[in-house]
Amino acid sequence: MSLESWQSRFEHWLHQSWPQDDKAHDVAHLKRVWYTARRIMRDTDANPLVVLTACYFHDVVNLPKNHPERHLASSKAAVETRRILQHEFPDFPTALYDAVAHAVQAHSFSAGITPQTLEAKIVQDADRLESLGAIGLARVFYTSGALGRPLFDSSDPLGKERELDDSRWTLDHFQKKLFTLPDTMQTPEGKRLAQHNSHFLVTFVAKLCAELQGDLCQLDESVLRDFTPRALKY
Template sequence: MLAIKINSLEILEKVCHDFMSQQIVHDTAHDINHIKRVVKNATIIAEAEKADLWVVKAAAWLHDCVTFAKNDPRNSTSSHLAAKKAVEFLSINGFPEHKLESVFHAVEAHSYSANITTKTLEAEVVQDADRLDGLGAVGIARCFAVSGKLGSKIYHWDDPFCETRTPNSKTSAIDHFYEKLFKTADSMKTKHGKLLAKHRVEFMEAYLNQLGLEID
């Protein structure tokens, strides 16, 4: 017998919220607040792009139901394991069966490190929504939170903005901007996602300009 029958988007969100609130969190960059922001971003983009909200919301809520620390060798497998866990959870709770395959793909393909090609609009929306959270004011905060936990410096003293060297986020938080974050902005798939990313990158560039003035 099903504990809850997911027969509306409101019930879907409540069930997923309760489920995700109980998951193991390795850092504040992937906590329940991150999940809520990704759901918000995904909903905004999905409505603009006319994507399937059932698939998008389910995948956005559950995309990090399995996570590993950034320095864990299993990190690149997390999205595949999350996709399996998400589908199992949704199936038990009566989520429409014909949408499960789409949710699986959207969860599995959201990950930057997994490098899986998105094959559906819904997967593009969820991937964009997750990557959007790595940009802008929130993205800067997340970057420093994770870098601090890993013991990285704020910036490389000799060349803080990677003008003459290859960026290495293992040694400097600012390096992560150049090693990954700006690249994720360039990888956005949807028209609305690209627009939102552009505004956030402009804020990050302004931040780096101010940082340069303060440390010069």
């Protein structure tokens, strides 16, 4: 069966059987992760069916960012993915179960699991790239809005005189996680894309900080100076 046929079947099942109110982790997100993974996978020996399947089921168990078991979500998703493949897609090759499950389990940032296979590295990179660039910017504010978090601490937006806390302030998440993502990428193409898209986020923060100081036309040069080297060190 072709990859396109598997993709169509997976999407049909998800639309019919996967109730998901989190629009930052919906079927459109899964599809984008697959397209990014497909780009990263070019000219590699990765098994495309493993990558495709892990991309489409990596969030099949998706706990809210503030859930106490958030770090266990990807392990639960790996177990659920096996169950779904066994019962809903009995013609899926059983020999690929372990590889798919590992890629699903290792994708999560909060789980802190090191990917051991090329397929898992590709899926992890592709999913993390969804947190960068324009899509990442939209998703972080969507998620924070859903959680009721304020945008930033107006008196100290960059947390220079306080401890960073992204469970309280949305902008803190850029320093706590997003600006660190290029250092975590597992593949050369993933790193290259992360460099480019994290630069976009640094520029956004520089523009935001300038506006908070009353300058609507420039960028805050101190933000570019302090954060661009971190985001573009490769």
